[in-house]
Amino acid sequence: xxxxxxxxxxxxxxxxxxxxxxxxxxxxxxxxxxxxxxxxxxxxxxxxxxxxxxxxxxxxxxxxxxxxxxxxxxxxxxxxxxxxxxxxxxxxxxxxxxxxxxxxxxxxxxxxxxxxxxxxxxxxxxxxxxxxxxxxxxxxxxxxxxxxxxxxxxxxxxxxxxxxxxxxxxxxxxxxxxxxxxxxxxxxxxxxxxxxxxxxxxxxxxxxxxxxxxxxxxxxxxxxxxxxxxxxxxxxxxxxxxxxxxxxxxxxxxxxxxxxxxx
Amino acid sequence: xxxxxxxxxxxxxxxxxxxxxxxxxxxxxxxxxxxxxxxxxxxxxxxxxxxxxxxxxxxxxxxxxxxxxxxxxxxxxxxxxxxxxxxxxxxxxxxxxxxxxxxxxxxxxxxxxxxxxxxxxxxxxxxxxxxxxxxxxxxxxxxxxxxxxxxxxxxxxxxxxxxxxxxxxxxxxxxxxxxxxxxxxxxxxxxxxxxxxx
Numbered sequence: 001x002x003x004x005x006x007x008x009x010x011x012x013x014x015x016x017x018x019x020x021x022x023x024x025x026x027x028x029x030x031x032x033x034x035x036x037x038x039x040x041x042x043x044x045x046x047x048x049x050x051x052x053x054x055x056x057x058x059x060x061x062x063x064x065x066x067x068x069x070x071x072x073x074x075x076x077x078x079x080x081x082x083x084x085x086x087x088x089x090x091x092x093x094x095x096x097x098x099x100x101x102x103x104x105x106x107x108x109x110x111x112x113x114x115x116x117x118x119x120x121x122x123x124x125x126x127x128x129x130x131x132x133x134x135x136x137x138x139x140x141x142x143x144x145x146x147x148x149x150x151x152x153x154x155x156x157x158x159x160x161x162x163x164x165x166x167x168x169x170x171x172x173x174x175x176x177x178x179x180x181x182x183x184x185x186x187x188x189x190x191x192x193x194x195x196x197x198x199x200x201x202x203x204x205x206x207x208x209x210x211x212x213x214x215x216x217x218x219x220x221x222x223x224x225x226x227x228x229x230x231x232x233x234x235x236x237x238x239x240x241x242x243x244x245x246x247x248x249x250x251x252x253x254x255x256x257x258x259x260x261x262x263x
Numbered sequence: 264x265x266x267x268x269x270x271x272x273x274x275x276x277x278x279x280x281x282x283x284x285x286x287x288x289x290x291x292x293x294x295x296x297x298x299x300x301x302x303x304x305x306x307x308x309x310x311x312x313x314x315x316x317x318x319x320x321x322x323x324x325x326x327x328x329x330x331x332x333x334x335x336x337x338x339x340x341x342x343x344x345x346x347x348x349x350x351x352x353x354x355x356x357x358x359x360x361x362x363x364x365x366x367x368x369x370x371x372x373x374x375x376x377x378x379x380x381x382x383x384x385x386x387x388x389x390x391x392x393x394x395x396x397x398x399x400x401x402x403x404x405x406x407x408x409x410x411x412x413x414x415x416x417x418x419x420x421x422x423x424x425x426x427x428x429x430x431x432x433x434x435x436x437x438x439x440x441x442x443x444x445x446x447x448x449x450x451x452x453x454x455x456x457x458x459x460x461x
Binding site for chain 1: 307311329333343345
């Protein structure tokens with residue numbers, strides 16, 4: 001099957017739609033026109049830039065470059081997790097907690113997928129490594145930020161309950177147990193829902209892109225299944241890791257609840 | 264016989280404080296916001312503090328905090344509940360203190376959300392005593408109770424303290440109650456905890 005290459009003219013035909021939308025919001029005085037245009041320009045510039053980076057990266061298979069881009073992606077994802085917290089941990093923990101748990105699960109699972117499942121040679125072949133890691137980070141980011149947000153806001157609200165349980169001689173793990181369970185659940189539900197709805201309610205974006213660019217549908221489906229499994233496992237593991245470390249951090253060595261560690 | 268000893272215990276803006284409480288009821292009074300609750304919370308090792316608390320010469324910082332809090336029975340001014348049913352908070356279906364507080368035997372089946380403040384307070388006392396603490400730290404235990412329940416709680420605490428030789432630290436604003444029960448009284452005034460001579 002031939003790929004129908006999109007010309008700049010084709011894309012400008014799509015851009016007209018966005019401009020039309022911006023124009024209509026202007027008439028309706030929705031005060032959105034400039035934001036729509038700026039966001040659209042950002043999409044073009046950012047995607048073109050990453051396209052160029054990927055092109056350069058694919059041209060020479062170099063572990064160092066792949067690692068550098070991976071770390072950059074991780075750091076941006078970590079910042080995003082932190083920004084989405086209503087009550088985050090103070091100091092380095094605010095940034096480090098989400099980043100660390102995403103690093104542990106996303107990197108391990110991506111490397112596992114590259115070596116054991118896809119078996120590329122070398123294992124860090126950028127065509128596979130970067131998109132896989134990107135999918136992992138994008139989704140674990142959501143899971144970790146949901147889980148951590150639930151953990152910290154609920155602990156904040158339920159201070160009296162947690163302390164009542166400590167007073168009655170429960171250890172910290174039991175005292176905050178209901179809250180950690182809820183947090184992990186909240187972090188994982190989006191992925192479980194996505195797996196359940198995949199193919200019926202929605203055609204996943206990656207698969208759509210592959211099919212549009214000419215891949216045989218069943219091949220695209222197999223990759224999509226791989227991605228869904230990886231993402232689900234990655235999101236779940238990182239939500240568990242982040243919640244566990246976060247919950248531990250809410251208590252000190254004398255098992256006192258230390259909410260002042262949240263800012 | 265249990266002895267609670269505080270050595271240079273210091274929290275909040277209060278000055279360091281030393282005391283030895285034997286089998287007696289010691290009242291702690293003072294204006295709201297003076298730090299009475301924080302003081303009890305420090306003894307239960309729930310908040311950061313300086314100095315040391317000893318129970319029969321066992322140092323708080325040497326004891327596992329979970330064990331320490333079981334020994335030191337702290338009753339906060341407001342009770343907190345995590346389960347839906349009252350019974351979710353009791354390990355034993357035959358809590359001996361429930362009938363003594365004029366609560367019906369089936370109260371363990373109640374929904375926590377439907378209990379009144381006074382019922383919750385009496386249930387919280389039964390819940391605490393069931394752990395058999397060696398010491399009682401009571402933060403305004405009768406503030407939300409009707410006069411009959413106040414009498415029940417007072418005599419229950421006295422009986423418990425006598426039976427287990429437990430020291431009791433009791434925060435109260437009720438002058439008549441202090442008069443009725445008090446063996447020693449300390450007052451927080453200008454950040455200092457001073458014994459009131461009667």
